[in-house]
């Protein structure tokens with residue numbers, strides 16, 4: 001973890017617990033992400049990865065614990081959560097593009113309604129964001145007219161247009177046909193090279209090895225271990241991690 | 252009198268209510284009978300028309316489509332008024348009950364034909380072909396294979412439509428039928444107190460509230476996946 | 478046969494009654510233009526309120542909606558028009574129709590829109606909220622437009638029913654098409670004016686019925 005010491009934390013989650021009724025899904029999770037870091041989150045299905053991500057921008061309300069993002073206490077009732085969410089972009093497994101708006105419309109909506117930009121300025125920013133995901137020429141297309149990979153890139157543009165301090169990715173390529181995965185990963189790498197702080201839940205181990213600063217392994221609502229990709233993949237300390245990695249590598 | 256006393260004296264006047272309760276109960280019975288007659292005749296005619304339509308006899312189908320469109324487009328009250336107030340000008344007298352029954356039956360026939368037909372056409376072509384390939388005849392296929400599947404998916408829309416149309420029985424009060432609303436109206440004009448209307452409203456709720464809840468239940472139970 | 482034609486399709490009577498029928502037709506159109514937006518407004522309010530997860534909101538709303546779906550609209554209208562004046566509240570025919578339709582039609586539109594809102598996947602709401610849109614903005618720009626599109630056939634079908642239902646305003650002497658037709662009939666002793674009103678309704682609404690048939694068939698094809 002030598003690469004990450006000394007830099008300011010952007011995301012700091014402490015002792016997060018989350019209950020769904022009787023189900024104890026997160027059991028005291030601590031997560032610290034520093035500026036420009038790419039943290040890769042892995043773990044078996046149901047281990048609580050999505051829930052943790054969603055606690056970070058409060059799409060899910062943690063039962064206890066604290067979450068600070070870019071110096072803002074996310075759980076403080078006095079915090080304007082909608083303002084705070086501008087600083088945290090999120091990309092979903094199922095894209096969740098608005099089907100009744102064009103690609104450009106999808107990107108512009110929050111620029112206009114949350115940032116309150118005028119039409120021309122919002123349009124310019126949205127075009128620039130689409131350009132960053134290499135879809136400038138698809139601005140007028142509706143989601144149904146785009147491939148899955150293109151839709152996901154529009155979803156990334158929708159998030160980065162707001163110039164967030166950190167981006168959360170929840171299995172961004174899991175719903176894609178294999179040949180479309182590469183384009184999305186390429187965009188994510190470019191984002192990283194531009195210095196974006198990122199937390200990525202994914203099964204793309206190749207991407208983790210190539211681009212992650214740190215890999216965090218979760219099981220049963222707890223962080224089992226975390227370390228450099230090389231350490232975790234080549235020489236995991238815990239039996240659970242080893243079992244999980246070998247199972248994934250076999251595929 | 253305080254405002255509240257005036258309110259209860261007008262709308263919940265025990266004396267007036269007691270006096271007109273029997274009339275409202277009679278009206279309740281009449282409304283139920285009228286509703287049942289409409290449902291029986293309307294659904295039967297609707298199903299019959301839908302079945303005739305499966306025989307694909309061109310001119311006949313056009314006629315059915317036109318009649319169905321006609322009674323979907325016309326307000327029920329207009330039909331009732333035409334039958335009850337219009338026919339006598341040509342020397343044909345219908346009672347208010349018969350006029351209301353006939354009008355709402357035609358309306359239910361039209362709506363239910365449309366729903367039955369939609370149900371029949373929604374059964375996949377493969378079902379027809381499979382049944383015919385085993386040697387079943389047209390009518391047998393229709394009766395044993397297609398209709399049972401079609402009827403199931405028609406249940407939710409049919410229930411809701413039937414409820415909506417039977418609520419139209421209140422229109423019969425316009426043509427002097429002493430149904431619930433008719434009895435309540437008469438009560439108001441005799442007693443100069445609107446409590447009979449309150450009773451009437453309660454009677455309708457007693458009759459239709461359970462039906463509406465049932466319709467809601469059926470809708471979730473047999474939900475059509477869109 | 479002659480008697481029948483003379484009674485129901487008497488051209489001379491049509492010409493005589495035309496000015497008054499035309500007044501009625503205009504009133505019917507005006508009335509529709511009043512009650513359809515009113516009902517939609519009531520429906521949107523109800524549908525948006527039902528999205529609040531609390532049972533303290535959900536159940537009272539459900540009872541409210543089912544009450545006005547169970548009460549025949551004519552009963553509601555007569556109650557407002559003929560009952561309320563006894564306690565000094567006299568809103569006149571137009572007022573009674575406006576209130577009655579707001580309550581009755583609002584309940585129906587509310588049910589349809591609620592189903593529409595429920596048909597919009599949760600991910601849409603989450604995506605919108607994750608970009609910082611408020612609950613209200615998410616509803617307005619993301620959920621409702623999709624909800625309306627998903628239940629468009631039902632909305633059109635209900636609107637057709639509402640326009641037809643305006644004919645009950647004749648019972649409280651609001652001078653719309655059916656009322657005027659009855660007036661004309663009672664002076665001419667001839668049923669032609671009522672027939673003319675029926676024809677007017679049919680010409681007005683037949684295109685809507687045809688459109689609905691198309692939409693319903695397409696819906697079925699999509700399900701198969």
Ligand SMILES: Nc1ncnc2c1ncn2[C@@H]1O[C@H](COP(=O)(O)OP(=O)(O)OP(=O)(O)O)[C@@H](O)[C@H]1O
Nearest residue numbers: 020021023025043044045046047048049050051052
């Ligand atoms: N809204 C909810 N209500 C009830 N239980 C939930 C809810 N959301 C998640 N859970 C449960 O919490 C647990 C963790 O879910 P989560 O989605 O965070 O897992 P995950 O690690 O993302 O799994 P996957 O790899 O399958 O996406 C699961 O058992 C899930 O069933």
Ligand SMILES: [Mg+2]
Nearest residue numbers: 049050051170
């Ligand atoms: Mg997940």
